[in-house]
Amino acid sequence: MDGSSHPPSTGLVLKRAPRDAPRSRYTRARSDPPRLSWFGFRSFWGHLRHFAASFIATDDIDARDWMTPDPPTRLAKRVAATCGFKGSHDSVLENAKRDVFFDYLADSGDHPGVARAIASTLVHEYALPNPRDPEQSIKAPRGEVLLFGGDTAYPVATVGEIRNRLVVPFNEVLPAEKGRRAILGIPGNHDWYDGLDGFARLFRIKSFDLGHVSPTTQSADTSHIGHAVELFGRFVVGDQISKEKAVVLRGYAPAQNCSYFALPLTDDLHLFGLDRQLKKLDFRQRQFFRRWRQKRPGARLIIMMPNPALEFGRPSDSGMEMLSHIGVDPEREDVLIIAGDIHHYRRETLGRSTHVTAGGGGAFLHPAPLRNAPEPEVEFPGKKQSRSLLRKVPLHIAFGRAGLIPHVTMAAVFAPALGFTTGWLGHDWIGLANTIAGVASAVIFALLGGVRKSAHKFQIIGLAALAGMLITTIPTFMAWRLLQELETFPHIPTWVCSGLSLVAAVIVGGFSFGSYLTALTWLGLEETQAFTSLSHPSFKHFLRMRVREDGSGVDVWCIGLVDPLNDEEEPVLVDAFSWPRPESKEGRDHEGHDPPGRSEQE
Numbered sequence: 001m002d003g004s005s006h007p008p009s010t011g012l013v014l015k016r017a018p019r020d021a022p023r024s025r026y027t028r029a030r031s032d033p034p035r036l037s038w039f040g041f042r043s044f045w046g047h048l049r050h051f052a053a054s055f056i057a058t059d060d061i062d063a064r065d066w067m068t069p070d071p072p073t074r075l076a077k078r079v080a081a082t083c084g085f086k087g088s089h090d091s092v093l094e095n096a097k098r099d100v101f102f103d104y105l106a107d108s109g110d111h112p113g114v115a116r117a118i119a120s121t122l123v124h125e126y127a128l129p130n131p132r133d134p135e136q137s138i139k140a141p142r143g144e145v146l147l148f149g150g151d152t153a154y155p156v157a158t159v160g161e162i163r164n165r166l167v168v169p170f171n172e173v174l175p176a177e178k179g180r181r182a183i184l185g186i187p188g189n190h191d192w193y194d195g196l197d198g199f200a201r202l203f204r205i206k207s208f209d210l211g212h213v214s215p216t217t218q219s220a221d222t223s224h225i226g227h228a229v230e231l232f233g234r235f236v237v238g239d240q241i242s243k244e245k246a247v248v249l250r251g252y253a254p255a256q257n258c259s260y261f262a263l264p265l266t267d268d269l270h271l272f273g274l275d276r277q278l279k280k281l282d283f284r285q286r287q288f289f290r291r292w293r294q295k296r297p298g299a300r301l302i303i304m305m306p307n308p309a310l311e312f313g314r315p316s317d318s319g320m321e322m323l324s325h326i327g328v329d330p331e332r333e334d335v336l337i338i339a340g341d342i343h344h345y346r347r348e349t350l351g352r353s354t355h356v357t358a359g360g361g362g363a364f365l366h367p368a369p370l371r372n373a374p375e376p377e378v379e380f381p382g383k384k385q386s387r388s389l390l391r392k393v394p395l396h397i398a399f400g401r402a403g404l405i406p407h408v409t410m411a412a413v414f415a416p417a418l419g420f421t422t423g424w425l426g427h428d429w430i431g432l433a434n435t436i437a438g439v440a441s442a443v444i445f446a447l448l449g450g451v452r453k454s455a456h457k458f459q460i461i462g463l464a465a466l467a468g469m470l471i472t473t474i475p476t477f478m479a480w481r482l483l484q485e486l487e488t489f490p491h492i493p494t495w496v497c498s499g500l501s502l503v504a505a506v507i508v509g510g511f512s513f514g515s516y517l518t519a520l521t522w523l524g525l526e527e528t529q530a531f532t533s534l535s536h537p538s539f540k541h542f543l544r545m546r547v548r549e550d551g552s553g554v555d556v557w558c559i560g561l562v563d564p565l566n567d568e569e570e571p572v573l574v575d576a577f578s579w580p581r582p583e584s585k586e587g588r589d590h591e592g593h594d595p596p597g598r599s600e601q602e
Contacts, residue, residue, distance in 0.1 A: 011125035011139055014573040017560055020382025026538050027565040032219065033164050035111040036154055038364070038532045040403025069288050072262040072270070078205075079255045079263065082182040083144045091264040092145075093549055100265075101141055104304075104543035106149030106340020107188070108361035109157070109165030114537050115362045116169035117564035121571045122542060123174060128557050131578040140544050140557065144181050146252055147273075149340035150188025150306040152199060154363060157191040159198040159244055164219045166362075167202070167247045171215045174250040183252040186273040187259050188306045188341060196259060202247050205254050215250035260285050262292050266551030270296065273304045274322055281325040289326040300335070300580070301328065302554065307341035308357045310350055312527045313373030330355070336554065336579045338543070342366050343531075345380040345541050345558055345574055354579050358558065360541035365389070366531050371524025378575040380560055381539045389538075390521055393530045394514035398507055402514075402533035409444075410471075410509035413437045414502055434472045434505075441509065442468025445516050449526050456525045463525075467516040474508045540564045541574055554579050 070078070073090040080087065080095035087095035103122055109115060123142055130136045153161040185203040187196055259275040272289060274281065293299070309319035309330060319339070323330055330337065331351030340359035343366040347356050359366070360380075367386030368379045381389075396402055414437050446464035451457050517530035541560035548554070558574035 011127040011141070012571075013127045013137075014559065014571055017380060017572040017574045018562065020384045022384055022388035023562075024388070026536070026563050027569075028537065029111075029113050029565045031112045033112065033161075035535060035537070036364075037401070037403035038535055039397070039405045041405065067258040069258040069284075070256060070261055072264050072292055075256065075261055076264045079145060079182045079184070082180055082253050082255050084179050091266050093266045093547060093551065097549070099549050100145070100547050101143045102145045102147055102543075102545045102547065103143030104147045104149060104338060104358060104545065105361035107151045107343050107359040107363040108148065109153030109162060110363040111537055111565075112165055112169040114540060114564050115166055116173055117561055117569075118362055118540055118542060119170040119173040121559060121561060124571070126544070126557075126559065128544070128573070129576055131555050131557075131576045134576075138546065138555065140546065142181075143544060146181060146183045146249075147304065148183070148185035148203070149304055149338065149358070149361075150186050151190040151340060151359075151363065152185065152188075152202065154190055156193040157187075157198045158194045159201050159247060162198045162202055163216065163244070163247050167215075167249060168217055168219050171217050171248075171250045174215075177251045180253040181251055182255045183249060184254075184256055184261065184263070184273065186275050186304055186306055189278055192278050198247075199259065201244060202249070203254050203256060203259075205257055206246055215248045260288070262289060264296075264299075265302075265547050268296070268299050269302070269547070269551045269554075270299045271302045271304065272326065274306065274326070276306055276318065276322055280318075281322055286325045293327055301333075302336045302338065302579075303328065305337060305339040308339035308355065309337055310346075310348060310355050310357070311342055312369035312524075313346070313348065313376065314369075334580050342528075344368060344539065345378070345560065346376045347378045347558075347575055347577065348374070348376040354577075354581065356543070356556070358541060358543050360539060360560065362540060364532060364534065365536040365539050366528060367521060369524060369527055370522055373524065377577075378558075380541065380558070380574045385539075387522070389534060389536055390518055390530060393518045393534055394511050397514035397517075397533050398511035400510070402535065406510050406513050407506045410441070410506045410513075411502060413440055414505040414509070437505075438468040438472030441471050441512075445513065448529065449516070449520055454525065459523065459525055460520070463516055463519050467512045470512045470515075471505070471509050474504065537565055538563055 076090055076092050077088060077095070080089075080092050083092075083096070083100075085092070085095040085097075087097070089095050093100055105118070105122075108118070125139065125141045127137045128140045130138050151157070153165045155161075183203065185199065187199045191199040261271075261273045263271040263273070265271055270292075274289075275285065303323070303326075305319060305322060307316065307319055309316055309323055311319065320330075323337075328335060329351075330353040333352060335353045337350065337353055337355045339355075339357055340361070342357050343359040343363050345356075345358050345360055346368070347354070349355070365381070367390060368381060368383045370383055370386060370390075397406060400407060414434070416437075442464045445467050446461050449460040449464060451460045451464075454460055514530075514533065517526075517533065520526040521530040539560065539562060541558050544557045544559060546555040555576075555578050557576050559571050560574040561569055561571055563569045
C-alpha cells in the first residue's frame, strides 16, 4: 500500500531540521530527580553497579536463565491482540489487514523534563512526506507498538529510576485511551546493571491483570543512601524490601516473556530484537535466531541492537560480532539495522544494508564524529554544532558542573604533594612531589582515554602526557611563588601556601582533564567522554515507522527536538527514508551510481 492511497492528513506538519550551524543558547532546567552529572557521586553509584554487573557476567551468572523466549508466531498474535487486531494469523500485519505504525526510542530515562518533552512529541499525529514521493504526504499517527532500544533509565535502570525518569514524566503526558498499545524492548548495559529487574517490571508480560495497576504519576524515593539504610534495616530484621510488581506506561501493555525476540511483521518481513548482556550473545540466543532464520530463509530483517554495528561511523567489534552470531552479513544482505547506545542520530550505509543510530530518547548528547569517519547520509547534530558545544567542556569540568569526582581525585593526588611535603619534608620536595602527581594523573588520563584498546595509543599517551605536564607545572609554580612571599610575610602559616596551591591544582587539574577529553574528541580518538561530562540535553529524537501492509518495505521518519527543555520548541523533521532502498530491487545504473530519489534530507 502506497502513501497515495491515504486520505489527506490533518496531522501536524513539520519544518525541516535546521542546517548544521553553531547555536550558542540552549535551555537547561532543574528537575526532580536531578539530571545526572556524569562525573558526580550519584553517577558513581552507576559505575559501581557496572563493575559488579561485569564481574557477575564474567562469572557466567546470567539473569536470562529464568526466561523462555516467545515462539515468534505466538508473539505476533499476542502483539496483534494487544493492539486490537482481530485474526489468528502468524504475523502482525496479516491480523491488522492494513499498514501498522511503530515508534522507536532508545537511551531514554535521564532528565525528567526531557522525557516529558519527548512524550509530548510522541503522542502527536503528523503529516509527513512520503519518502518515495515527497510531493505527497502520509498520515502518520502515533505508533501502535512502542519499541525501546535499550538503556531505559540512568545511571542504573532500577525500578525506581525507570519510574522517576521515564514512566512518571511519560504518564503525565500520555492521554487516557480505551484499549491498549503494545510495548516491546531490548535491554542495554544500564538495564543489565540492575540484572534486568527494573527492565522486567516494565517490559515482561505479567501473570496478573495490569488493569488493576494504575499508571503512576508519583515519583519514588531513589536516594542511594536511603536505599542502603533501608536495605540494612530489613536485613537486620530478616525482611526484604518490597518492590512494585509492575511499572506501567499509560495506554501500553507489555507483550514479551524474554529480553530478546523475533516478531514476524509479515510473512517475509521480521523484526529481531537482540540482547548481548554486557559481553556477547549467549548460545541460546544464537540458536534461537539461527533456527528461526532456517525456518524462514527468505525473510527480510529489521534488527534492533543494544549498540550499533557502526559507532561514530566506524565498525564496532561488538556490534559486528552480534550480527555474525545470528548469521547476518550486512555487507551482502540488505537489512535495516537500528541501534541506540550512541546518543545522536546518524544514518549511513553498511555494505548493502542501512544502518541507523538513533539514541536520542532522552539521555545526554553525543557529538557527530569530527575525524576519521566517513560522511553519513544524515546526522543530527552536525559537525559544526558539535565543535561549538565541545569548546565548552574544559570550563564546564573545571567549575564542577560535570560533578566533583575529578576535583576530589585531584585533591587526593596532590594533597600529599602540596600539603604534607611542604610541612613535613621541606620546600625543596614540592617540585618532585608534583611531578609524581602529574605522572600519576597522566597515567589515569591515558586509561580513561581508552589507551588499552585504541588503535591510536601513541596519540592518546602523548595527549595524556601534555595534560600531566600542565597539571604539574602550574601548581608547582604557584607554590614556589607563594613560598617566596612567605619569606616576606613570615607570620603567615605554611599551610596557607599549601591550601592555596592545592586549590590551584584542583582547578587546573579539572581544566586540564576537560581539555584532554576535548582534544580526544576533536581528533577523533575517543568520542564519548567529553560530551558525557557536558550532559547536554539537546538534539533529542525518536523514529516513527510505517510497515506497509503488503510487506514491501518500511517508511521511516526521524522526528527531533533541538532544544527540548524550551517550552516554545517545535518538533522538526530530521530525516525521511524508505527501506529497502530503490537499488535493492532495481539495481544500479551501468556506471554504478545510485538511482535518484533514494532519500530526502534538508
